[in-house]
């Protein structure tokens with residue numbers, strides 16, 4: 001498969017834009033299965049990125065040099081081969097590439113579509129400008145190509161988004177490819193709809209914005225949630241959000257955690273160290289309300305805001321789009337969208353209306369939870385799990401003096417470490433756990449993501465993190481779907497269904513062991529957990545599970 005990459009990240013600027021304005025080149029390459037392209041240690045083969053510590057000369061030695069260098073900082077967002085015969089001969093067999101922008105450069109080199117000639121199945125010769133005119137005489141952008149797609153009648157087509165291209169539509173031409181036919185934004189005139197502004201919906205809007213796609217996001221709650229179910233952001237999420245700037249903001253206020261310590265009745269039993277699982281990012285503690293606030297800030301900087309107090313009350317779809325009824329307290333609106341992302345949580349109305357089952361099983365007992373003032377009886381940079389009679393207790397420091405405590409036992413506060421002196425209780429709740437995955441994630445032009453598509457025990461702190469991953473992959477697939485390749489939405493469904501099924505199954509097994517019921521499991525975990533944290537393949541699998549690094553992020 002050929003790919004054109006904005007140096008590995010969908011949402012410009014890429015982290016490598018910080019090196020130099022003429023580095024690192026975007027590239028086009030034939031992707032070799034399981035091939036290693038250097039990230040994050042090197043670029044374009046053996047060019048080491050000096051900022052990544054510790055360095056990995058062993059991996060860099062095997063880094064593959066991509067086939068063809070494109071301009072630097074241009075965010076190559078689309079690639080389409082001309083396999084048709086409608087275009088002139090000099091555009092036969094090669095690839096059209098959309099160069100979206102020109103980040104951090106004085107001399108603007110992007111904002112155009114280029115053609116790369118091919119011979120014998122390989123790129124050959126310089127890239128040629130094909131569609132230009134995105135910049136006015138003051139070098140201000142009037143539009144940005146966000147993708148390039150093949151069509152049945154015109155060989156290639158430039159999807160765009162309404163806001164940026166409204167003014168440029170009049171002047172952009174197909175550069176002689178189709179005579180004087182005016183550029184037509186086609187399907188991209190419509191705005192995708194996201195339902196729900198939890199972390200999944202917010203992240204999806206942000207990733208889409210990074211790809212140049214503006215969406216509409218509706219949320220029935222009037223104000224952002226002030227309570228925080230999730231407390232842990234994993235390295236995978238930090239990696240995905242890096243190019244949006246949110247990672248930097250999270251790291252500024254979050255606290256790192258480096259390990260989980262397991263106890264039997266608060267006597268140390270085993271430890272799982274994961275501090276260096278990711279070469280760049282730690283695992284961190286940040287209340288979900290703050291993570292959501294930082295996502296909202298990043299969206300606000302891109303002039304995108306959820307519409308609050310608006311509920312999706314019904315919808316239907318046909319081959320070309322989704323008709324949604326949006327309801328305020330005093331009015332309603334019919335809105336047609338090319339795609340709908342249901343990020344509407346565990347009790348998803350969209351999932352229910354589509355009749356999609358949530359397959360899996362539930363645990364019978366209630367899991368009480370409280371955020372409790374405590375005199376920091378345990379190490380602040382570890383999560384703590386104590387196996388107690390008939391269940392388990394989990395403790396994590398939210399900030400010095402305030403701890404998250406939950407478990408699957410009655411009388412939770414009677415099972416704290418012996419030296420703990422509990423103070424006031426802040427938020428307290430009780431929840432039931434099920435480990436379940438939607439039977440499928442896509443129906444037509446509607447996709448499910450986040451808790452709408454998977455619910456599971458908070459044992460490995462994956463729910464919000466997995467939802468943000470869904471959002472990332474959705475943005476890639478939605479970008480292609482909006483460009484005319486609607487089948488890419490099914491790719492999203494297939495890719496994520498596999499991931500959801502595998503991750504939830506692993507969490508389910510771990511939860512069944514950790515909860516210690518029935519009694520023999522309580523005995524088994526005493527032996528199994530020390531083994532799982534010391535025997536290397538098991539230890540590695542555990543580390544990957546809790547850090548979110550247990551699978552590659554696939555977009556195709």
Ligand SMILES: Cc1cc2nc3c(=O)[nH]c(=O)nc-3n(C[C@H](O)[C@H](O)[C@H](O)COP(=O)(O)OP(=O)(O)OC[C@H]3O[C@@H](n4cnc5c(N)ncnc54)[C@H](O)[C@@H]3O)c2cc1C
Nearest residue numbers: 196198199200220229230231232312345450451463464465
């Ligand atoms: C105790 C506990 C601890 C957890 N800890 C972690 C952790 O450490 N790390 C982690 O990654 N995850 C954790 N999770 C899971 C995490 O909280 C969820 O996975 C995450 O909130 C899911 O995000 P979401 O955006 O998919 O859904 P939600 O956060 O549920 O957001 C859905 C949104 O959709 C809105 N909505 C619903 N229906 C409509 C409609 N019809 N119209 C308009 N709006 C609608 C809702 O108002 C809501 O705001 C934990 C969960 C629990 C219970």
